Amino acid sequence: MVHAALAVLPLLSLTVPVQVIQEAPRVSVFLYLADLVEIAGSEQAFVADVFVAARWNDPTLAGEYEGVRTLDLEEVWHPILVVVNERGAYRSLPEVVNVDPVGNVQYTVRLTGRFSATMDLKDFPLDRQVFDIWVVAPLLGGNRVELLPDTTASVLRNGQLSISDWTIGDPELVVKEYQATPQAGPLQGVALVVEAKRKTGYYIIQVLIPLVAIVLMAWTVFWIDPSVVATRVGVVVSTMLTLIAYRFMLGNLVPRLSYLTRLDYFMLGTTSIVVLTLFVMAAASYLRGRGQDAIVSRIDSIGRLAFPLTFGAFSLLVWLM
Secondary structure, eight states, rough: OOOOOOOSSSOOSSSOGGGSSSSSOOOEEEEEEEEEEEEETTEEEEEEEHHHHEEOOGGGTSOOSHHHHHHEGGGGGOOOOEEETTOOEOOOOSEEEEOOOTTTEEEEEEEEEEEOOOOTTTTTTTEEEEEEEEEEEEOTTTBEEEEEEEOOOOOOOOOOOOOOOOEEEOEEEEEEEEOSSSOOOOOOEEEEEEEEEOOOOHHIIIIIIHHHHHHHHHHGGGSSTOHHHHHHHHHHHHHHHHHHHHHHGGGGOOOOOOSOOOOHHHHHHHHHHHHHHHHHHHHHHHHHHHHHHHHHHHHHHHHHHHHHHHHHHHHHHHHOO
16 A cells, blocks of 8 residues: 555645635535554544545536546645544545536545544443544635535445454444634534444453452462461562552553543552451451460451452442442
C-alpha cells in the first residue's frame, strides 16, 4: 500500500466558484471501515483504514460528457470534506472525480492513520467503547453544504479486521452535527459509528488468575503452626513483595490513566487484604509471645474462613457491580 505524504483532506481553494450552485448542495457521504489496526486507550485514539466516498449532482456538468469521465478534482466544484477526529491520517488515492452524463459526481478518498476517540476506561478490562469517523463540510463563502448519509450500501466494514483483542460490532452511518465554537452555528456531518467490546480472555489468564494465586499465598499463613512465627510472617511479606513486583510488571499491559479502573480497584483491594493479613500475623506473634496461645488459635480459625469470604465478596463487588 502506498500512502500519500499529505495530510488527509486539506483545506484547498476551489477552482470552480461555489456560487455556480445557488442552493445548498446535497452531498451523499459513504464511509467504509476497511481495517481497524489498533485501539490505544491511554492515548484516546485508534488506527484505522477507511474509505470515504462523496456523491453529488452538479447541474452545470449535465450533458457535458458522453459516458463517465474522470476529471481532476480541482476541475469541478466539490465540497471541502474534513474529518473532525483525524489525528495524522493520510490519503492514498488520486485526487480525481468520476462524472456521468447527467452531472452526477463521485469522489473517493482512502484515509489511513490515527483518529481520536473519547473513551471511558473505568470498566477496564470489561469496557465497551464507541468509535466514529466524523466527516463535516465547512461553510464555503457563506454557503452551507448539506451532508447526508448514503444508505444504499448494506455493508459498512470489512469482515476480517486486523485487530484481535476487541470484538467489533456492525457500524452505522448516522447524521452527526458539529459545532466548532459556541458562537458558530452547527454543521451537519456524517459519522461512521462503530461499537467495540474488549475481549477479556487475555486479561483473565495473564492478569487475574496469577493475581488471585498470589493473594491466596497469604491465606496459607492461617494454616501454618503458630509456633513457626518467622515462617508465617515471611510468607506474608513475600506475598506483599510479589504483589508489588507484579503491579510494576502490569504497567505495560494496562492503560495509564488519571483515574482508577476496575482492575486498579481490584489491585488496591487485594493489596489491602494482604497488608491486613500482615498486621494480623504481627498481632498473633505478639500475643503468642505473651502466652496467649488460645487467642492465637482463635485468630487462625477465624482467618481461615474470613480471608476467602472477604476476598470472594470483594471480587464479586468489583467485577459484577
